[in-house]
Amino acid sequence: MTSRIVYNGELRTTATHLQSNTPIETDAPVDNQGKGERFSPTDLLATSLGSCMMTLMGIKARDMNIDLTGVTIDIQKHMKADPRRVGGVEVTFHFPATLALDEKQKTILQNAALTCPVAKSIHPDIEQKVVFNW
Structure with a gap:
């Protein structure tokens, strides 16, 4: 298990x-009768996407002797109604200014992120918008 x-x-x-x-504790969000004091289950879905992407980039970066310490990711979840569901997730990467990578390295890392298991498991109706701010 x-x-x-x-x-x-x-x-x-x-x-x-x-x-x-x-x-990990979850709460229903305020707009769905909850307290909103913790991640909601749908927040975790969106957050899992970013964490998975970063993990795959981290594995590839380690293989290439690149240190990604300090990278941050902003996650924005978009809900839809009727039925209530996640309609989209925006994932925005912010890389430290001190990280000097060439275009080939950036492409390899971006491809690693975009092929993470969570990204490939999310239903195609859920829009995934990913931005890499190098």
Whole structure:
């Protein structure tokens, strides 16, 4: 098993990663009857996309002896109604100004990000807009 989820009441859950015993709490968002005090499940979906992209870039960067420490990613989730669902995710990478890469290195890293398992698992109806700010 990967995780165990416990419903805590009041639209809050605690998911525990079984290998590490690390918890993640979720809340329903305010616009869907929740408190919005934690990530919502759909926030985690969008955030997982960015984390997966960064992980794949990190693996490729390590293979190329490139240090990506300090890269930040902004995630913007867009919801749709009827039925309520994630309609799009914007992923914006910001690379440190001190990171000097050539175009070939940038292309390799970008391709690694765009082929991450989460990106390939998200339904094609969910628009993925990815920006790399080198």
